[in-house]
Amino acid sequence: MTEPVPAHDMRIETGRGAIFVRVCWHETSLENAPPPVVLFHDSLGAVELWRSFPQALAAATGRPVIVYDRLGFGRSDAFPGALPADFIAAEGEDTLPLLRNAFGFTRFIACGHSVGGGMAVETAGRYRENCLAVVTMGAQAFIEERTLDGIRVARAAFQQPEELARLARYHGDKARWVVDAWTETWLSPDFAGWTLDAALAQVACPLLAIHGEADEFGSHAHPGRIAEGRGRAVLLPGIGHNPHREAEAPTVALIADFLAGLDG
Template sequence: MTDPTLAHDLRIETGRGAIFARMWWEKASLHDAPPPIVLFHDSLGAVDLWRSFPRALAVATGRPVIAYDRLGFGRSDAFPGALPADFIEAEGRDTLPLLREAFGFTQFIACGHSVGGGMAVETAGRYRETCLAVITMGAQAFIEDRTLDGIRVARATFQQPEELARLARYHDDKARWVVDAWTETWLSPDFAGWTQDKALDKVACPLLAIHGDADEFGSPAHPGRIAEGRGRAVLLPGIGHNPHREAEAQTVAMIAGFLAGLDGHADQGLGLGAGA
């Protein structure tokens, strides 16, 4: 019996450096496989920081799961310079075509955590004909005081050498760049007016927004705004910024149920509901 969650690793050349990607699936090829779930990580994230979530998601959904380290993160090459202003939009525009070519898929499901949720939304809006669904976890839809306050606390924390060293276990000598790319971008006055509104208006597929009510980087207003008129928002009681880690089984089951409904055209519901 084959293992449906074997890990297959690739390095993909981008023209500015190589990125590291991993797929959890029973074969190295996606021939005859269902459309994969593509994971977009958060501002400090990497493939390894998804931990057991991708494998559990592959098992529960019966779909391949693909995760990758954005350029500058994890096992990918260093980013050449400062993070550009359009970095959220750029993942769908620049990176998804490379993943498609390397792994051999056309249709897909976009799933992202935190700013990766914003990238998933942007990607879903760009590929309206081939993105079958979009899932966000702890994503932001706009800038609010809670978001900025949480980032300021994190910036101070990562001034401590031991905290930066802990992050360097995943990002090596890129760890300081990773922290600064997050904190200095989001705290910049130039970023203060950022919202997901235009990207959300382009989304044409089913949407699920998962959020913890104790999320230190965003109030419950975020999933409500993400899902309003276009999908379902689920608020998880007592959960913080990382539903896929703090409540992995619950989050995986919720996503699996949502995706199972795609084929059966089940009603995904609207509005803000409590987690089940």
């Protein structure tokens, strides 16, 4: 049996609070390592909710994997105020330079789940000279009624104390903020015109869009739009919104095969 890739935990100061970061690799300095995979989590996500995926991905790809709790989530400090409307585009701009400085890498692969997939695309477009590839899993490319319907169902469920308590296992007393940051942002009329189109037009590297065939938060139009003219879309039969949890091994294998052909 292959030994698991070690995981190193630390905190990085952002100027607005500290974020919790985990790097899955043999060393925390990545200056001499292959370009890492940076993981961007979903709207309710946290480092611990990736479960075994980061270490499995590091083992399969032979690359460091960096995963972190966004400010306001998981073990990171509380977000100062309401989530801004440009949070998807801002994540890479604000956080990637901190990760690069902390771990000593220049080139990277951007990989994200759900809204984190949008963050991966935005980051790849912003750092097009240094981003080697993009992987999205269950990502949204535009506002779709199917997505909003799923969010409305979730918002109603989180009115139940037991549902919020389950989320609090990962986010502590930030759990209500986490739910509201997701539901109220996406359901706001001001967010209705959001798309990834401008960011996608800036992506200059290979792209893989993975999507569950039964994804309850987005139709097959999303991976098609993300990959059109710039990469490959893969639909996983019988899988919902979380390919990395529902089908970890096939998802890891898809990503490893995709990254194996990179020059770097």
